[in-house]
Amino acid sequence: MNNSSVEDLKYIVETKKKVLIVSHYSPDGDAIGSSFGLANFLESINVEAHVYNKDQVPDYLNFLSTKNFHTSLKTIPKDIDLFFALDFNDFERAGDEMVSFVEKEVINLGIPVVVIDHHQNNKIKYGSFLIDTEAASTGVLIYRLISKFGKSIDENVATCLLTTIITDTSSFKNSNSNFESLKVSADLMDLGADLSQINDNIFKLGNIAKLKLRTKIHSTLLFEEKLKVAICYAKRSFYEETGTSKEDSEGISNGLIFYNDAEIGIFIREVQDDKWKISTRTNNYIDLSVFANLFGGGGHKNASGFTFDGKLPELIKQIIKNLEK
């Protein structure tokens, strides 16, 4: 994979009339902010922009919007002339339907693909690339691109892009915070980005029902001091009893490693009888992708996931055993 220059990408974009912008499912602030920011900028320079995500925009990001948003491939116009993949580098991350869509409706038709991303291990072979694993968010890379157009960037676009930085750096608390993320944030504020609107929406904690759910989950805490691992689980009944859904337990594993003596956070969620979904987090303590591989899962050094069929005590036993290795 070779990156294209931003100038080359600009040339590819400015000769197009109707683009499709796709980001990963279970979208976060970077996926939505970079997609909507790019789409709204392109609309402002008279390029018709369509955004697709397999999933709906999560409630906390509903303050961001764009003109043409699709959660079904059926409504996407047939005559798109450019395809953007944002904030992922494996088409499966956009959903199984997207894998065959890209093959049949994009690559086979010779429609150019532009991949803009900041994750490691790019698996996309076809297209032009702007991939920088040092970039704090995909939105930072969108800013690099659109600031080359010499056209004005309005406050709406600026707010979308600032959202990507605030969410992916957790307000400059994560280790990916760097000079460029602060510099671009200052530029975006100068362009009118609404930081207080972002903070009001992103850092609201949700309903008390969610607090009740998380109280239940945290009461299951198991801490293995020697391994520095904190483990919590949620049974399906927890969600039923509190009237919540799986979205309300997002970020549990990440939250655990904010405590000083926990280097690894693990959250286990019951999917069906004797079927569990596990998500893990660390800050450079061990390589969690290797750990997830032992269970047939995958992910990154700092975050990984896998599923397990069997009883919960057996799962916990295997987690401890594999971490001891």
Ligand SMILES: [Mn+2]
């Ligand atoms: Mn991202």
